[in-house]
Amino acid sequence: MNLKQNEKSYCQRLNWLLLMACIFPAGCDFFKLPSPPPDLFYKYHVMPLGQGPAYLLTADLNLDGEADIISANAKNSTLTILYGKGDGTFQSPLNIAVPMEPTFLTVADLNNDTIPDLVVNSRGTNAFVTLLGKGKNAFRSPQKHPTGRVPLAVIADDYNQDGKIDIAVTLTFDKMELYLGNGNGFFKKGETYLTGSRSFSGVSHDFNGDGAPDIALAASSSNASSIRIFWGNGDGTFQKPLSIAKGFVPLALIKKDMNNDGKMDLVCTTGQGDNMHLFPSNGDGTFQKEITFSGGGGPIALVAEHFNDDDRVDVAVANSRSSNFSLIIRRPNGGFHFPTRDYVIAGGTPLAITSGDYNADGMMDIAVSSNARNTVEIYLRRRIL
Numbered sequence: 001m002n003l004k005q006n007e008k009s010y011c012q013r014l015n016w017l018l019l020m021a022c023i024f025p026a027g028c029d030f031f032k033l034p035s036p037p038p039d040l041f042y043k044y045h046v047m048p049l050g051q052g053p054a055y056l057l058t059a060d061l062n063l064d065g066e067a068d069i070i071s072a073n074a075k076n077s078t079l080t081i082l083y084g085k086g087d088g089t090f091q092s093p094l095n096i097a098v099p100m101e102p103t104f105l106t107v108a109d110l111n112n113d114t115i116p117d118l119v120v121n122s123r124g125t126n127a128f129v130t131l132l133g134k135g136k137n138a139f140r141s142p143q144k145h146p147t148g149r150v151p152l153a154v155i156a157d158d159y160n161q162d163g164k165i166d167i168a169v170t171l172t173f174d175k176m177e178l179y180l181g182n183g184n185g186f187f188k189k190g191e192t193y194l195t196g197s198r199s200f201s202g203v204s205h206d207f208n209g210d211g212a213p214d215i216a217l218a219a220s221s222s223n224a225s226s227i228r229i230f231w232g233n234g235d236g237t238f239q240k241p242l243s244i245a246k247g248f249v250p251l252a253l254i255k256k257d258m259n260n261d262g263k264m265d266l267v268c269t270t271g272q273g274d275n276m277h278l279f280p281s282n283g284d285g286t287f288q289k290e291i292t293f294s295g296g297g298g299p300i301a302l303v304a305e306h307f308n309d310d311d312r313v314d315v316a317v318a319n320s321r322s323s324n325f326s327l328i329i330r331r332p333n334g335g336f337h338f339p340t341r342d343y344v345i346a347g348g349t350p351l352a353i354t355s356g357d358y359n360a361d362g363m364m365d366i367a368v369s370s371n372a373r374n375t376v377e378i379y380l381r382r383r384i385l
Contacts, residue, residue: 036341037329040308041366041379043343044088044359049376050095051075053369054103056301056376058356061107061116062137067356069367071376072102072120079105079120083137088359088380096131098142100124104200108156108165111185119167121151128154128169132185145187149173157204157213159190160236166190168215170199176217180236190236195228196243197221203255205264206232208285214238218250218268225249227266231285244279244287248272256304258313259334269299269317276302276317276328293336295319295326303355305364309384316353316366323348325368347373 050073061068066084073080077100082090099122110117115133122129127146131139150172159166164183170176174197178190197219207214212234219228227245230238249271258265263283269276274297277290296319307314312330319326319342326340347370358365363381370377 034337034339036339037308037327037337038384039341040327040382040384041343042382043377044380045090045378046346047082047090047376047378048093049073049080049369049374050078051374052371053080053374053376054351054371055105056352056354056367056369057105057107058354058367059107059116061133062135063115066360067358069354069356069376070105070107070118071352071369072105073374074101074103074123077101077122077124079118079131081137082376084356084358086358086360088365088378090378094137096139096142098122098129098131099127099144102129104153106154106156110156110165110181112164112183117185119154119156121154121169123150123152123172126150128167128179130185143185145179147171147177147179148175148192152198152200153202153217155202155204155215157215159204159213159232161212161234166236168202168204170195170202170217172198174198174221176215176230178236178238191238193230193238193241195219195241196226197224199228200251201253201268203253203266205255207264207281209283210234214285216253216255216266217241218253220249220251220271227253227268227279229285242285245270245277245290248275248277250277251299252301254302254304256313258304258330260311260313267302267304267315269302274299276315291335293328294338295328295340296324296342297321299326300351301353303353303366305355307364307366307381316355318345318350318353318368320349320351323350325350325353325366343368343379345370345377347371347375347377 052075054074055072066086069082071080081094101124105120118131127144155168164181179187199217202217212232226243228241250268263281279287295317298321300320302317329337349371
């Protein structure tokens with residue numbers, strides 16, 4: 001571009017700005033950028049965890065009515081249990097050694113004694129591990145259950161509808177194995193299914209309304225990725241899966257009724273463009289076109305809850321690259337607010353996030369781990385007047 005062309009271009013831009021200034025007076029909303037949502041959370045407490053916290057879960061493990069936090073710590077092969085006091089603080093951490101490299105966990109009653117039990121994968125020993133609850137803040141010794149190579153996600157449900165909890169285990173090499181519960185904390189091997197890609201995350205629910213639990217997996221690889229939904233037959237076996245979100249590279253997958261219609265929807269983080277996607281369910285096994293929204297850099301784990309005072313479900317996501325978590329408020333039209341409200345994690349590298357009412361005030365709070373500092377930061381909800 002020569003000098004005269006450059007001057008012409010500059011004059012054109014200047015004239016456009018002057019025209020806009022004449023049409024839209026100073027202070028007009030035309031020149032205002034959208035604002036983030038209100039600052040709803042404040043950091044209240046930081047607690048130590050084991051080394052390399054990879055997964056967080058909230059549950060009432062000791063049945064005292066208060067929310068507890070469990071962390072699977074991959075680097076020193078432990079579980080950390082923080083028993084909640086109900087005021088936003090927790091008892092001293094209980095650390096339990098488990099077989100090598102736990103990265104995923106779930107809570108279920110495996111032996112029908114009404115006391116919550118723990119199930120965790122062990123990537124380093126090719127097994128899933130159960131810890132049966134004894135009550136009074138104690139667990140029995142970890143029990144290994146051998147699996148195929150490098151187990152990833154453990155998904156608990158009663159897949160054969162016999163009143164006993166079963167476990168689905170995804171493997172690194174594109175498989176899912178079923179283990180049918182005996183009702184005493186032990187299992188027998190069921191069928192194995194090809195998943196097409198490795199699945200770091202999955203959920204169970206009756207997505208097609210036939211009375212049998214199904215399994216949805218976030219299946220991702222460099223050449224094939226989708227959310228794969230395996231339709232349960234109700235006897236511990238599954239039909240050929242339906243694939244949605246093809247090519248999205250889904251990483252973390254959760255289920256939640258996002259629009260209060262009684263149907264369980266799917267929400268996932270993806271490795272494509274730092275995006276997240278909501279797939280509203282029709283209740284018959286089909287899903288509507290995705291609603292795409294964004295958080296920070298490297299969204300790796302998410303939770304969905306009512307985080308503000310309206311009747312819409314919001315999302316909080318841990319961003320591994322930007323070292324923060326983002327609060328993403330739902331709009332009345334079903335979309336998501338942008339920009340987000342971001343909260344910096346002091347230790348950086350948040351890989352896990354969970355939510356619960358940690359101070360028993362009726363509002364949902366957030367807990368986020370720092371993989372670098374081996375801590376969990378507790379953020380309590382502000383009461384906005």
